[in-house]
Amino acid sequence: MGEEIREDLTEMEKKLRLYLEKGRATYSVEVREEPVIAARPDISRVKPLKKLDRFDGHVLAVDCSTRTLKRANNWGIYLLRVAYAIVKVRDVDWGYEERICTAVGDSYIRYRFLGDVRVELESQMALDMVRRRKICEGDFLLLDGPSYFGGARKFRISLYEKCKEARINLLAISKQSPSLHDEKGRDFIAAASMLSSHPVWVYHPVATANIHEHLYGDVSVVKLCRSSPRVFRCDIMEYLATNSVDELLSPLTSISEDPRCLGYPVTVWVIL
Numbered sequence: 001m002g003e004e005i006r007e008d009l010t011e012m013e014k015k016l017r018l019y020l021e022k023g024r025a026t027y028s029v030e031v032r033e034e035p036v037i038a039a040r041p042d043i044s045r046v047k048p049l050k051k052l053d054r055f056d057g058h059v060l061a062v063d064c065s066t067r068t069l070k071r072a073n074n075w076g077i078y079l080l081r082v083a084y085a086i087v088k089v090r091d092v093d094w095g096y097e098e099r100i101c102t103a104v105g106d107s108y109i110r111y112r113f114l115g116d117v118r119v120e121l122e123s124q125m126a127l128d129m130v131r132r133r134k135i136c137e138g139d140f141l142l143l144d145g146p147s148y149f150g151g152a153r154k155f156r157i158s159l160y161e162k163c164k165e166a167r168i169n170l171l172a173i174s175k176q177s178p179s180l181h182d183e184k185g186r187d188f189i190a191a192a193s194m195l196s197s198h199p200v201w202v203y204h205p206v207a208t209a210n211i212h213e214h215l216y217g218d219v220s221v222v223k224l225c226r227s228s229p230r231v232f233r234c235d236i237m238e239y240l241a242t243n244s245v246d247e248l249l250s251p252l253t254s255i256s257e258d259p260r261c262l263g264y265p266v267t268v269w270v271i272l
Contacts, residue, residue, distance in 0.1 A: 012100060015075075039188065041203075049201055057138050063082070064119075064121045123159050127158060172237075218241040219235055
């Protein structure tokens with residue numbers, strides 16, 4: 001048994017003993033929903049991507065999943081698995097680490113707590129991979145979710161700074177983006193899709209990075225595969241957005257045609 005799991009079990013014993021002795025504490029939790037971004041669709045911001053058959057660099061993705069081990073009304077014990085996948089052309093390397101997490105509180109408290117833990121574990125694994133030079137200048141690192149850094153339920157700023165220093169192409173990909181609206185409150189991704197006549201394309205920017213609001217990337221919408229209807233949000237870190245974003249994103253088209261996950265970069269699917 002690893003040292004981290006031993007620490008998790010010790011923490012579990014401590015939390016559940018406290019719950020048995022004192023009962024469930026009443027918490028006051030601030031509701032911190034993802035800010036709504038509203039913009040009028042503009043066809044001039046749609047740019048075609050060049051379809052590439054091959055990218056010789058590495059593409060790394062990290063993600064964390066949750067499995068319930070034991071749950072009651074006011075507490076839960078969970079297995080968290082944070083995984084990575086690296087693809088270079090057709091070579092795939094992947095691995096994972098597991099932690100046990102104990103949360104005391106009602107379902108909402110536990111949901112928010114687990115969200116914080118998942119983002120922290122993803123940040124740590126991604127930072128470890130960068131420090132170990134599993135990816136280098138010109139390679140891609142894909143995070144799951146929007147590009148919010150610093151504070152609760154946000155990625156570590158140190159990860160952003162390390163990727164900027166190493167000149168790594170750091171992107172944050174959201175498979176679902178209910179917070180993106182057009183000026184009338186309708187789904188922005190659907191509106192952007194109607195504008196484009198290109199088989200693969202990027203709409204950039206929907207909104208620009210604003211580090212004062214913890215948003216460290218320009219919000220864009222991207223379609224990476226001609227044969228797939230999938231379109232999703234892709235945040236491009238501020239230090240990359242000065243480049244030609246269509247040239248920046250085109251390499252991802254080379255790993256987005258696996259029939260098991262048509263339209264997604266294959267590294268995103270491997271770690272689901």
